[in-house]
Amino acid sequence: MFFEYMRNIGFSDCEISLILCSHSLKRFRYETLCENIIKLFDFLLSVGYSQINIVRMVKFHPGL
Numbered sequence: 001m002f003f004e005y006m007r008n009i010g011f012s013d014c015e016i017s018l019i020l021c022s023h024s025l026k027r028f029r030y031e032t033l034c035e036n037i038i039k040l041f042d043f044l045l046s047v048g049y050s051q052i053n054i055v056r057m058v059k060f061h062p063g064l
Contacts, residue, residue: 025062
């Protein structure tokens with residue numbers, strides 16, 4: 001579920017693996033990460049960010 005959602009958002013497999021290997025996210029399960037990413041993504045879309053900008057932000061700051 002996590003990998004499918006991340007691919008649907010616009011992340012590549014390489015970007016997903018880099019995000020999962022980040023130090024700040026190692027303590028989370030995939031289910032928790034997916035829930036948090038969905039909430040964050042929906043919030044940032046409602047504020048006015050584009051999908052491409054959100055992917056860039058998460059790629060550079062995975063702990064976000």
